[in-house]
Amino acid sequence: MIELERGCYLGVNKRDYNINGLLVRETEYLSKVYEGWHAHSNAHITFILAGGNREQRKKSESVASPGKVIFYDSGEVHRNFNTALPSKNINLEIESNLLERYDIKMTSIGAIIHANPDTKFLLLKMYNEMRQSDLYSTESIQMLFLNLVTTVSHCLNKQQPSWIKIIHEQLNDRWAEKITLNDLARVAHVHPVTISKHFPKFFSCTLGEYMRKLKVERALSMLKSTSLSLTEIAYTCGFADQSHFTHTFKQMTGFLPAQYRKI
Template identity: 35%
Template sequence: MIARETGQFYGQTNHCFQQNGLTLTDTEYTLPEVDWHYHENAYFTFILQGRVIEGNKKEVYHCGAGDLLFHHWQDAHYNIKPPGFTRGFHIEINPAWFAQYDLPHNLIEGSVRLKDPRLKLQMYRIFKESKVQDCKAAIDTLLIELFNHETVKDEQLPPWARKLNELLHDDKESHLYTLKELATAVSVHPVHLSRTFPLYFNARLSDYQRQLKLQKALSLLGDKNQTLSAIAASCGFSDQSHFIRQFKQVQKMTPLAYRKMLTGFYF
């Protein structure tokens, strides 16, 4: 089995830089298939544009823009790239990085797809900071916050909440559903769902859906054929100005500026 060293990914790496035990790369995937391999460090893969299929010993993930994967060090996997342009952002983490912040290196175990929109929004922030590079501490801070996010685990959920978790993350229109529609879908009373949602998801339902909307919008910005007004409408914002306000609150820049940064050039 092939072992990949730090900073090595299959395809065309447009830029790679190292900082304080982290290696960040922006890579265009060019090979249609990549056989089983592993990396010497734990790392995140964040799909910025296009599609990729990734398989490990337990699961196969069909990933598109906005999907976030984590691999522990030496976890083997393979990749298949469908036709079209695909681009990924990677953060490799040296064991020394965990040690300097007194973080256990097994905070996330195995090869997994992370669905929580808060984690994806955090990764978009890290990507932005990797381009700006005006405050090196920002990337470390954001990554520590990402690891400290408490995410829902299926085995800890009652059946209705497990079903709701699947609905929220697998239904592309779930951010548009009303409280009553979600409650009906999982067969619980709307009041019960509203009251207990924070216990299982560490956020109010309205905030969680807002994060889903913003995460979907960010995943669509890489498609130059989508206008900002079309993105705002498909993500459930009342109008483009509302979309811009919500976006700036989270990413500290306008959707147009973020789109230019994402698609106009690499790091």
């Protein structure tokens, strides 16, 4: 087993943006890479932009496909194999002392990112800032990271009633459907007024905003894994037309759909 030092990944590092305690790095995989067990000295979040692989940890195995976000704690042993070439990742590497001031544990981030579509959008906006790399990029990346940290802290510090989990599962399972407030109330066995009052507190947005996030999240994968046109993807993901899809996608990710597909 090998341990990779700060900023080291098994592919080719194309570009990065280095801030004290935080590193945003774009890594490409163009040829067969080391498939043995390894770990990283710092915790990091990986966003699969293109390609992917099979990922194995000591007690689990999963497919890392385009649009997926994966969290690795510092020193966590894993290996990647069957890499689909070419592949491309965004890696957000976080040094432990950076989060001490916010009283957030690395493992807490891992528990939240998979359930929160905002994580993907914040990572893509950091990546976009890294690509632009102008006078405002450092502050923008810091703000986006603090937004991510704040989101994690917000989720962890709230006692969620049991019906919130039911609603979360319903929305994620039925992301392509039209779901009404009465539908949610019936499934969760709570009054529509109760949902209306507490939904923004636990989801940090309105019902409509959250559903649009889920639709854009699905579009991220479809743009990379299918040859469907933008219009076809827009309709498949439940948008009224391509224009609405393009506007919403750009607002949430910082990229136009066509730009994202070419990354």
